[in-house]
Structures are given as C-alpha cells and as structure tokens.
Amino acid sequence: MRTDVRWTNLSRRQIAGRVTELGTPVSRHVVSQLLRKHRYRRRKALKKRTMGPRHPDRNAQFEIIARLKAEYLGAGLPVISIDTKKKELIGDFYRDGAIETRATIEVNDHDFASMGSGAVIPHGIYDVALNRGFVHLNSSHDTSEFACDSVAAWWEEHGRPAYPGAAKLLVLCDGGGSNGASRYVFKEELQRLADRLGLEIRVAHYPPYCSKYNPIEHRLFPHVTRACRGVIFRTLETVRHYMAKAGTATGLEVEVRILERVYETGKKCSEGFKETMRIVFDEILPKWNYRAVPEPQ
Numbered sequence: 001m002r003t004d005v006r007w008t009n010l011s012r013r014q015i016a017g018r019v020t021e022l023g024t025p026v027s028r029h030v031v032s033q034l035l036r037k038h039r040y041r042r043r044k045a046l047k048k049r050t051m052g053p054r055h056p057d058r059n060a061q062f063e064i065i066a067r068l069k070a071e072y073l074g075a076g077l078p079v080i081s082i083d084t085k086k087k088e089l090i091g092d093f094y095r096d097g098a099i100e101t102r103a104t105i106e107v108n109d110h111d112f113a114s115m116g117s118g119a120v121i122p123h124g125i126y127d128v129a130l131n132r133g134f135v136h137l138n139s140s141h142d143t144s145e146f147a148c149d150s151v152a153a154w155w156e157e158h159g160r161p162a163y164p165g166a167a168k169l170l171v172l173c174d175g176g177g178s179n180g181a182s183r184y185v186f187k188e189e190l191q192r193l194a195d196r197l198g199l200e201i202r203v204a205h206y207p208p209y210c211s212k213y214n215p216i217e218h219r220l221f222p223h224v225t226r227a228c229r230g231v232i233f234r235t236l237e238t239v240r241h242y243m244a245k246a247g248t249a250t251g252l253e254v255e256v257r258i259l260e261r262v263y264e265t266g267k268k269c270s271e272g273f274k275e276t277m278r279i280v281f282d283e284i285l286p287k288w289n290y291r292a293v294p295e296p297q
Contacts, residue, residue, distance in 0.1 A: 047212075058207045061288055065172065065204050069128065072170045078163045079128040081172045081215040082151065082179065084121060084142050085135075085224065088233050091116025097229025107232060120239050123150040124224070126216040128172075130162060133220040133254040135243050137236060143263040144186040147178045148193045153257060155197055168200045174211040181205040181288055184269040187279050194292035205288040223248055 008015070012028040012035075019026050035041070072079045088095075092107045093116060099105075108115055121142050125134040136150040151171070159169070175181040194201045206214055227246040233239050236258060246254040282289040 055207045055209075057285055057288075058210065061204075061207050061285055062210075062213070064285065064289060065206070068170055068202065068204055069172075072168070073129055076163070077166050077168050077170065078159055079170045079172065080151070080154070080159075081126040081128060081219075082124065082147065083174060083211070083214060083216050083221070084123050084147070084177060085221055087119050087121050087142070088239065089113055089116045090118050090120055090139070090233055090236060090239070092232065092234065095228070095230060095232060097231070099230040105232065117235075120233065120236055121146070122224070122239075122243065123147060124216050124220055125150060125154045126220040127158075127162070128215055131219070131251050131253075132158070133216075133224070133246065133252060134158065135224065135254065135256045137240060137243075137256065137258045138261070138263065139236060140262045141265045142178050143265060143267070144178050144183060144189045145267075146259070146261075146263045147186070148189040149259060149261065152193055152196060153259065155199070157257075158255070166199075168202065171201060171203045172214060173203065173205055174214055175205040175208055175288065179203075184274060185267055187277065187290075187292070188269040188273050190292040191277055191279060194294040198294050198297070200294060201292045203290055203292070207288070220246070220252070220254070223252060224254065 010018070012031045015031045016026050016028045019031070069079055089111060093111050094107045113119065118139050121138050121140075123136045123138070123142070123146060125136075126132075127134070134150075134154045136146075136153055138146055140146075155169070159166075173179045179186050190201060190203065193199075211217060223246040224243050228239075228242045231238065231242050240256045240258060244254055244256040246252070278293045278295070280291045280293055282291075
C-alpha cells in the first residue's frame with residue numbers, strides 16, 4: 001500500500017483479494033463497509049478548474065455583467081444568453097447514452113462524416129427572465145450571420161411579443177466563436193441586425209476561459225443533451241423533435257426551429273466598416289462591452 005495514493009479504480013472484490021493476499025482474509029462486503037466508514041465512494045472527475053491564466057479584468061467584467069443584468073431585468077427589458085452547441089453528424093452514428101428498446105441498435109463502427117448525410121449546428125438562445133430556451137438548427141456553417149439570424153428569428157417570433165415596446169436588448173455571450181469579441185464580422189452583422197429590428201443591442205462578453213458562467217451553458221444546454229442521450233440522429237427532423245423535449249419540471253420550455261439558409265465561411269467585414277460603424281464601445285473594458293445602435297428612422 002502506498003501512503004501517498006488516496007484513490008483506487010479497483011473493484012470491491014479486487015480489493016478484498018489484495019488484502020487477503022497480504023494475510024488478512026476479508027470479504028467484499030466488509031471492504032464496502034470500510035470504504036463507507038472512511039468516506040470513500042466512486043467519483044467522476046469534475047471540470048472545475050479554469051484553464052489558462054486568470055485575466056486581470058475578469059472580476060471587473062463579471063461585475064459589469066451583473067450590473068447590466070440587474071438593470072435590464074429591473075426595467076423589464078429582454079436579456080438573452082447565446083452560444084453554439086457542438087456540431088452533430090446526421091446518419092447512423094454512435095451517440096452516448098442508452099434508451100429503452102426491444103432490439104439492438106446498430107450504427108457505423110467509425111464516425112466518418114462521408115458516411116452520413118451532413119451535420120447539424122444548433123445555435124441556442126436562453127431567455128433569462130422567462131426561463132425559455134430556443135434552438136435554431138442549420139446544416140451549413142457556424143458563422144456570425146447564422147448567430148445573428150438566430151437572434152432575429154427569436155425576436156420576431158418570441159421576443160417582440162414577450163417584450164412589447166422594448167427598445168433595447170442585452171446579449172450575453174462567450175468571447176470566441178462566431179460571436180467572438182475580436183471579430184469585426186460579428187460587429188458588422190450585429191449592426192445590420194440592430195438596423196433590421198430597430199433595436200439597440202448591447203453585448204457583454206464573458207472573459208476568456210469563463211464560458212461555463214454563461215447562463216445558457218447550465219440553464220439550457222445540459223437539458224438539451226439529456227433529452228437527446230442515446231438517440232441516433234438519422235434526420236434533421238429527429239434532432240428537432242428530441243431537442244424540443246428538453247423542458248424541465250421547474251418550468252423550462254424549449255422550442256426548436258430549422259433555419260435552412262446556407263452560410264458562407266471566410267467572409268470579411270465590408271471595406272470602410274471600421275471607419276463608419278455605429279458600434280458604441282463602453283469606456284470601461286470596451287473590448288468586451290459595446291452597443292449596436294440602429295440607424296435613425
């Protein structure tokens with residue numbers, strides 16, 4: 001026995017055998033009792049440690065986000081959290097989880113994309129005040145255009161009726177991906193979105209390596225994952241059907257819609273956009289906090 005080791009992956013029966021070999025006969029039931037007595041139990045690793053260096057402005061940004069959320073929610077204005085969920089292959093591909101069935105489920109033994117019929121990209125929106133989730137599915141690419149079209153579809157169908165008369169919207173998002181804080185393509189699409197909806201859109205990005213604090217990551221996506229465990233995504237309609245079942249007993253409701261537009265990758269912002277844009281950056285931490293102001297009517 002090594003005194004510096006405080007864990008084991010041996011079964012109760014294996015531990016009993018090892019102890020018996022050392023001269024102390026013992027059953028696996030006694031081993032279980034001793035483990036419980038000394039507060040040992042089976043545990044899984046938890047992703048709790050923040051990767052990378054701690055950003056010096058981390059706490060300041062969290063304070064800004066908390067203040068903005070309180071301000072918008074207190075005024076009855078919409079606050080949404082957005083992010084893109086992991087891409088899923090469409091076809092006979094293995095997916096983690098088990099389901100109740102009378103027959104064996106057979107899928108491909110390799111996850112080669114060429115053996116399927118494409119992939120689905122789920123973009124999620126979580127309404128913080130109403131505890132409602134919205135997922136828009138697309139089968140082309142995760143781009144800034146897709147992210148903004150997703151927000152536009154949510155606003156036209158749900159946001160505007162739920163918040164009549166609202167002239168402002170707060171969007172909480174990560175600092176990377178299609179809605180990255182350093183992407184001027186995203187800012188240009190955001191400006192077009194503000195003009196299209198006639199809505200001032202304020203964006204607050206979470207600091208680097210802090211995406212787990214984005215509300216959508218723990219209020220919507222885990223339930224979507226649960227609802228789809230073990231389900232084979234053979235068609236896009238199957239994905240839509242099961243993701244829509246991600247509601248909870250505590251009141252979460254989820255709606256799923258398919259956006260069929262094809263989005264191009266590699267696009268750059270228009271020439272002269274940086275000089276003429278109507279993006280208003282905050283004085284404090286402007287790289288993470290800014291507003292897209294709609295064009296005056």
